[in-house]
Amino acid sequence: MSNKDSAPPTATLTATLPTQVIISTALHFSILLLLFLLLFVSSSSPKVRVRVSKMTMMESLISLVNRIQRACTILGNHGGADGALPTLWEALPSVAVVGGQSSGKSSVLESIVGRDFLPRGSGIVTRRPLVLQLHKTEQGQTEYAEFLHMPKRKFTDFSLVRKEIQDETDRMTGRSKQISPIPIHLSICSPNVVNLTLIDLPGLTKVAVEGQPENIAKDIENMVRSYVEKPSCFILAISSANQDIATSDAIKLAREVDRKYQPHNFC
Template sequence: MATMENVIVLVNRIQRACTVLGDHGGDGAAASLPALWEALPSVAVVGGQSSGKSSVLESIVGRDFLPRGSGIVTRRPLVLQLHKTEVGEQEYAEFLHAPRRRFTDFALVRMEIEDETDRLTGRSKQISPVPIHLSIYSPNVVNLTLIDLPGLTKVATEGQPESIAQDIENMVRLYVEKPNCIILAISPANQDIATSDAIKLARDVDPSGERTFGVLTKLDLMDKGTDALDVLEGRAYKLQHPWVGIVNRSQADINRNVDMIIAREKEQEFFHSSPEYAHLASRMGSEYLAKLLSQQLEAVIRARIPSITSLINKTIDELESEMDHLGRPIGSDAGAQLYLVLELCRAFDKIFKEHLDGGRPGGDRIYWVFDNQLPAALRKLPFDRHLSLPNVKRIVSQADGYQPHLIAPEQGYRRLIESGLSYFRGPAEASVDAVHNVLKELVRKSIGETEVCFLVHFNSNLPLKNFVSYVFTVVILFH
């Protein structure tokens, strides 16, 4: 169990990273890469306006922290990540957009949610699909991630566009249509379940009810003589998972700031003391709902671990491939540019050596010059005439004249050797020119291949091209 709780925490961290990178599940998965968010299990809270959705979340957390009011209060998805801490540790909250600030006053959490919503939508009643990430650390919660979505509505009120109802439904559908999404459908007990907006939407995207958890709120506000047993026992609308009844704080309790822990105790007292619901009391209430959702989230994560791992590995491979295609970022400081110069020189040196060492046309052509071209040219030299006896006598006599020699005519031999060496100049220079042409061609090829490695990803980067051209000019001079 501890291991699975750690996995839930890891999934929370991945979701936070996804949001930072712009993948938050509410954009229709328009990104070119696969949306990792879609593979991550989550619990989406869906309900109509005034269905008690906010009260359910606050009961699960045990804190009063969500904005309240009439009309559309939730105008951005709220990704609520609960982290269970050790007993006795102080409760606090953190926002992803303000990671260095800890909120211990949950009234300030409510104000921050309102301010962060207004930052994107203004003070109008517009909505935005970009989520707010809120993490709450408390010993009174279970490890769980909930996504609070805007309440479904039917009619636009003053200040709202006429399309607001459809806009909200489209946003909610983007989350709940995903196969890894657990749907927490909130319906008030004092309304006919057949008219529930949450159940209607859940039935559209999850006809079998496998991903849907039904929650019935406001059981204490039903008319006297009526009850919700048909719904809670699955006769009115059957789901794969049992319905859970919730008794939220009354408006009077909210006005008196009744402690949430006391409210949970009163909720349990209601179910145990009620003759209609006493036999269901063990699986009713916000505490039971939180544990049930945590267990279900663990089960879904356990089942999805292989696909999540596969998608992460696939995404990493695609990103690395794209990075290879784009190339490294070009630094502006002297150290980064020097590193680039050295990398260019190393790459050029490696490719140039590959051409010389064989396996590619280069070294073998140079070898052919010295092994075939030069010997063939030397064999054609007129040494038989140059070293003939008459020619040797003529050169010796011209150099030394008639004088006695102890050993040999030194000046004559020197002149004979020098005139013989002059015959080698032509073939030697031709061989040097041939090798030089081969080397120049290899340098051009090596530079071209090195440029491809470094510049094919920066076709429009003219300063970089000029810089690299300068580097290769230096390389050629040194070679």
């Protein structure tokens, strides 16, 4: 039985962008948000509580979660490990982007950001989880990107962001087709985004091709499951618009880990 089999009824969302997208989550996420908000408000003075708007509290909450996620990675807590004890990542709300290889995950993420910055190619392109943290800035400010492993450098040329993602992946996995559970943290600050954190995961596959290890399909599935089976995880399941939704590996996986979800289509 998966972690979500005994969960309360779930809320789901589907889209065609032109890819088909399904978001699935359990009520645990709302409970976590409520607890964080209560902690935030209770720590403020009465005058501050009066002045602080709901939007400001939510932005502070998102910022807090982002900082905790970055701290977890620095301390070696990657969220995808198979440890016997629950990790701090287990309790953090997250949105995991799941899809088959060449399903359109990159196109969806770049549409959300409004920038071309992700590596492209055939076969397995995403070989490490990419924790993408979007920060909304004031209008007129310059857009820039920043990596956790390069905190003092701000990228304004997003083609260099793509190159750094590739280079950092190769530094961990070599130029082989191996995958690694250690995430890359990328923050994008722009007036054209909303405050949001997404986790881009390696694309699901059925067979090993192009020199990939024989066990690559199972390794990727295990990595994806280590994220999406957490009760606090939204599942953003993406499949190509020309694919039968009934045969989508991403949607099949979402249904397996969250069987009470109720999808709704949107365009």
